[in-house]
Amino acid sequence: MARADMLLVEDDAALAELLIYNFQREDFSVRHTPDGEEALLLAQESTPDIVLLDWMVESLSGIEVCRRLRRAPETANVPIIMLTARGEEEDRVRGLETGADDYVTKPFSPRELVARVGAVLRRVRPALAGETLSYADIEMDTVGHKVKRGGDVVPLGPTEFRLLKHFLEHPGWVFSRERLLDSVWGRDSEIEPRTVDVHIRRLRKAINQGDRADIIRTVRSAGYALDTDATA
Template sequence: MSEIQTSVETRTGAGRSLSATPAPRILVVEDEAALSLLLAYNLEAEGFVVDRVERGDEAEIRLSEVIPDLIILDWMLPGVSGLEICRRLRAREVTRTLPVIMLTARGEESERVRGLSIGADDYVVKPFSVPELMARVRALLRRARPDRVAGVLSAGDLELDRQNWRVHRGSRDVHLGPTEFRLLEHLMEKPGRVFSRAQLLDSVWGLSAEIDERTVDVHVGRLRKALSNTGERDPIRTVRGAGYSFDETFSKA
């Protein structure tokens, strides 16, 4: 098991955590190949197992073979529409409570109401922020399958509580802004993996963000200052010419 605990931690009297559960499986049903690939890339970076199909009839076949933990479903699909797939999911006992996030270019209130009324749990209008969609995925999974999503990431004396948006180092609270929190979360999910500035911009700020890569350096600097008081070890590693990573040896210090 990784030193970073990626399971939902069940605290005992001794403060120990129990073993990890399998990663949640997400089915992405999207006929825009570039968007489908982008979603899969970001979901896999979050630690999910991802299946992708581009047609509604292909989704029906896949769902008959494997029931995922959540489905991201485009409204307009060839074969069978996303709206019809959602109706069928809610009509079947085995998929009645399957979490569904509907993607659509339709932003009118009447269309949102229609999507939610046929059983979608959430509704996201294109174009959307990828980090926001990832947050919606985690929130929906926490409600539907709390046993399958990491609620707490921990390494050494550092603990990040996703549900309550809190970070602790030892006995003290670490006060982070939203961007620094997401940055730390992203790095802790993959200890030892080096992320370039461009990759961090994509994952933390989103592809639509029109900001300079040097912005990453500024926020990493703020994160380091908040995490490490005088004499405390810095958990963020700079890889010259490559980017940043969460030090995988931090838990062993």
């Protein structure tokens, strides 16, 4: 599995230490906070691949953290697994209705939780489960740095390759120029946001050769997305 960034929101220090150990051993990058307010700030600073969220944490309840993560465009589609000692059906339903993707009741086996997290990531972020990324008729070999569309090789420059890789890892997600700069060029990049437009045009020209359908959607005042409905 490719390295995934986890945000762990858990105020039980011993349990948090155990989870950090187990997930880092599985090559996860783990950011941890016991505080709900800080969790929202961390998620805003850098969008995680998955959130492991305890029901009862400091300053804000896990339910409220989940609700706010779902409202924010940057984290609306990030998978959230809730951890709780509350096992009643009504509580589980409430957690799922708030936007959680899965629900794990304490006590639990760390191995089982790692497996559940892996299952959720494979379902919602298949790009993290292997070395080949694909969407529609586009395939990317991330190890060999090769891209094909409809079976034909598509030559891409390094920046366009990284840009397409980011889109393939988040199909359907809309990214602003600023978010793309952070994710593809790096947070400390001094490149102007308009430079993103230039590389989007180059990427479009490369993958749309031969009158193929344009699958990069421009969303006015919002940004760009990899979307088969781009030409609709």
